[in-house]
Amino acid sequence: MSDDSLSRELTDLLRGVAGVVDVFDAHPVVEGAVRVVAAGLDLAGSTGLVEVERSGSSVSVTAHVATALDTPTPETLARAADALREHLASAGLSRDDVVVSVSARLVDAPR
Secondary structure: OOHHHHHHHHHHHHHOOOOEEEEEOOOOHHHHHHHHHHHHOOOOOOOOOOEEEEEOOEEEEEEEEEEEOOOOHHHHHHHHHHHHHHHHHHOOOOHHHEEEEEEEEEEEOOO
C-alpha cells in the first residue's frame, strides 16, 4: 500500500474516533501546499492529512486533530493513537516498528 493510500485510510479512521472533531494536515507546510495545488489541478487524487514516513522497516505516523470540548483531550489523543497503532498492526506492521504521534491543534464543540 502506498503512503498516500495509508494516509487517507488513517485520516478516515481518525474521523471515527470518539472525541475527535476534525483532522488537520500534518504534512510540512510546503508539502501540504503542493498537495493542495496538485489535488486542485487533478494531478493527484485526494490526499490524506496524516503524515506517513518510512525508514527501513519502521513507520512514523504523525496526526494533528481537533478534540471535543466534552471529552478530556488526553483521553481522546490516547484513543486516537491506539486506533492508529491497531490499524497499522492489522496491516501487518509490527508494533515495535511503528512510532505514532497525535497532537491536538484545537479543542472545539462537536459538529
